Amino acid sequence: MMLSSGKxxxxxxLADASGRLKMLAVDQRDSMRAPLAAATRRRPExxxxxxxxxxxxxxxxxxxxxxxxxxxxxxxxxxxxxxxVGGSAAxxxxxxxxxxxxxxxxxxxxxxxxxxxxVAQAKRAGANAVKLLVYDTPExxxxxxxxxxDLVRRVGEECVLHxxxxxxxxxAYPIEEPGEDTPEFALKRPRHTIAAAREFSDxxxxxxxxxxxxxxxxKYTRQFRDAVFDPRERPxxxxxxxxxxxxxxLDAAAGRPWVILxxxxxxxxxxxxxxxxxDAGASGFLCxxxxxxxxxxxxxxxxxxxxxxxxxxxxxxxxxxxxxxxxRPWFDHPHFGGWGQIRLQGGGAxxxxxxxxxxxx
Amino acid sequence: MMLSSGKxxxxxxLADASGRLKMLAVDQRDSMRAPLAAATRRRPExxxxxxxxxxxxxxxxxxxxxxxxxxxxxxxxxxxxxxxVGGSAAxxxxxxxxxxxxxxxxxxxxxxxxxxxxVAQAKRAGANAVKLLVYDTPExxxxxxxxxxDLVRRVGEECVLHxxxxxxxxxAYPIEEPGEDTPEFALKRPRHTIAAAREFSDxxxxxxxxxxxxxxxxKYTRQFRDAVFDPRERPxxxxxxxxxxxxxxLDAAAGRPWVILxxxxxxxxxxxxxxxxxDAGASGFLCxxxxxxxxxxxxxxxxxxxxxxxxxxxxxxxxxxxxxxxxRPWFDHPHFGGWGQIRLQGGGAxxxxxxxxxxxx
Numbered sequence: 183m184m185l186s187s188g189k190x191x192x193x194x195x196l197a198d199a200s201g202r203l204k205m206l207a208v209d210q211r212d213s214m215r216a217p218l219a220a221a222t223r224r225r226p227e228x229x230x231x232x233x234x235x236x237x238x239x240x241x242x243x244x245x246x247x248x249x250x251x252x253x254x255x256x257x258x259x260x261x262x263x264x265x266x267v268g269g270s271a272a273x274x275x276x277x278x279x280x281x282x283x284x285x286x287x288x289x290x291x292x293x294x295x296x297x298x299x300x301v302a303q304a305k306r307a308g309a310n311a312v313k314l315l316v317y318d319t320p321e322x323x324x325x326x327x328x329x330x331x332d333l334v335r336r337v338g339e340e341c342v343l344h345x346x347x348x349x350x351x352x353x354a355y356p357i358e359e360p361g362e363d364t365p366e367f368a369l370k371r372p373r374h375t376i377a378a379a380r381e382f383s384d385x386x387x388x389x390x391x392x393x394x395x396x397x398x399x400x401k402y403t404r405q406f407r408d409a410v411f412d413p414r415e416r417p418x419x420x421x422x423x424x425x426x427x428x429x430x431x432l433d434a435a436a437g438r439p440w441v442i443l444x445x446x447x448x449x450x451x452x453x454x455x456x457x458x459x460x461d462a463g464a465s466g467f468l469c470x471x472x473x474x475x476x477x478x479x480x481x482x483x484x485x486x487x488x489x490x491x492x493x494x495x496x497x498x499x500x501x502x503x504x505x506x507x508x509x510r511p512w513f514d515h516p517h518f519g520g521w522g523q524i525r526l527q528g529g530g531a532x533x534x535x536x537x538x539x540x541x542x543x
Numbered sequence: 544m545m546l547s548s549g550k551x552x553x554x555x556x557l558a559d560a561s562g563r564l565k566m567l568a569v570d571q572r573d574s575m576r577a578p579l580a581a582a583t584r585r586r587p588e589x590x591x592x593x594x595x596x597x598x599x600x601x602x603x604x605x606x607x608x609x610x611x612x613x614x615x616x617x618x619x620x621x622x623x624x625x626x627x628v629g630g631s632a633a634x635x636x637x638x639x640x641x642x643x644x645x646x647x648x649x650x651x652x653x654x655x656x657x658x659x660x661x662v663a664q665a666k667r668a669g670a671n672a673v674k675l676l677v678y679d680t681p682e683x684x685x686x687x688x689x690x691x692x693d694l695v696r697r698v699g700e701e702c703v704l705h706x707x708x709x710x711x712x713x714x715a716y717p718i719e720e721p722g723e724d725t726p727e728f729a730l731k732r733p734r735h736t737i738a739a740a741r742e743f744s745d746x747x748x749x750x751x752x753x754x755x756x757x758x759x760x761x762k763y764t765r766q767f768r769d770a771v772f773d774p775r776e777r778p779x780x781x782x783x784x785x786x787x788x789x790x791x792x793l794d795a796a797a798g799r800p801w802v803i804l805x806x807x808x809x810x811x812x813x814x815x816x817x818x819x820x821x822d823a824g825a826s827g828f829l830c831x832x833x834x835x836x837x838x839x840x841x842x843x844x845x846x847x848x849x850x851x852x853x854x855x856x857x858x859x860x861x862x863x864x865x866x867x868x869x870x871r872p873w874f875d876h877p878h879f880g881g882w883g884q885i886r887l888q889g890g891g892a893x894x895x896x897x898x899x900x901x902x903x904x
Contacts, residue, residue, distance in 0.1 A: 187625060191669030194630035199608075231892045247560075250630075256895035261887050264548060269555035269611075270631070298896035305667075306706045307898060308552030345667045526622050531592045534617035535659035537668060 188345025201511025549706025562872025
């Protein structure tokens, strides 16, 4: 597989020396604001810029040595957190606005880019990759779905222009249903995730890496339904063997290396998810809350927060890294065909003459 | 000290976690071609592109795990060597053409940029810094000296535009003298090197790091003149204490973190140079031939070359790294004032809005 210099250099930086992706997400905005508010018995809107920025910086600082890459948002995360990332972890930067707009009575989610921020700025700022989150479900309106496809294509094209890896996160969500923790939505998760992986592997989107939800909900399996991960009992809608099949189908559908996200589940469930995903061919994880979310209730006790991150959260990370040691290196994904097949696009005596400068914007 | 995001992110990547620079130079062109020719009893011009590219790739591949950063040229080095650099060593890319033009009867050296290559392309390709070499001496013509100053300023400005660290190498050379290995030139080395460090620390040049020759020639000291580093005996023109003073003067003159180069000396002399430079405040090294030059006579025996790099050259590198453990972290240079003083320029809630995109070219 031929890769351009910017894509190749930065893909290598995102992974460990063996090509495995052990990445930390600290780009949460509203999902960090709410627990910080709960911890201090205030309203989410009263959480200050400084509180969010300082929390992100602390998480990045203590956990960066465990990470091959850290994902920050450019608003609260990067300005203070950049020195905490250090020189050994690579830097991923988010480009999507948060929270998404909620349209109409079904409250369908419509994504937009952060106003005033761009792939070009991320590249100039020293990012090793750009991350775009799209909430997408086959049940959304045709208009919003088309808008999301345009958005992904546009970001993909900008990443090609600036020769920067593009990590796309696609997350399904329930429309006109009571919530995500239902037997109905549990049943839809595999199908939606597999369909998204297949669709966004189309070369027209220029995606380099996929960040995907686990293709199922272990809490609705016969084996784990019985209050294993939380105190609630749920009906079983599938078995662990079904889940293994969904993971294999997801791997077959993903035409690019894929990593899983934690999506707010606890560490034990995340480790079980990761184990199954890695068995099926995932190249690692880009995990946030499963590793560090329990630091948030300790806010604003900085000493307690640091102690938690240095002990429990670091241990969580070590356990995830241990599972990811079995992950498929990104370059061993069939799309790339193995390290021995990786070559610089246009490499040779006149590469430097033909390799373009960034385009005018 | 306020630093822009691209400068800060990439300066961190060039160094180890403690801020020390342990960098490998593999950007040699003619100084690699000649020994490869000698090894195979051919003329330098008969050495092929493939021979140069394969040699550079092998050096980078075996030694990258010892390096915080690897310097490649974009012609012979980067196209094949990029995969050998891997994800953990940062990437420096050269922009100057080689060899320099030699003007008039004094054969003064006039530098130019590589035609068809630019700072913009280096940034897009994923480089963490750009390196420019300028041969400069007070004895050169006013015209060539002015040309070199324009060149440095122009590259410095492009590095600001693309928010990429700028490493400037300034090397003095003898004009109208029989060669570099003379008492006369030994006496001039300290003065020329100190003057260059002072001049190019001027903010108008936008230099972030200086790569400098050792400010003296130990082979002309009373202590080392007597065939210590090579079989030849030489007159003493200064003492080791004089050299220590030159190193202190160089450190005082350098308004930016500085590293030393090896300039073709042997490993024992380089380690002695490095030790003295580090004592005076150097932040590490960007060393090429002292570490790996003895691999060249083994060409084209790839097995012997690999064995040499994995044993002797790796050991050389380990020894240099051990000396550099005492080096001054780049951020502890008075220009930056310590890690605690490093801040993102314009950092805060609206950083992302105000941080520019790359300029049109």
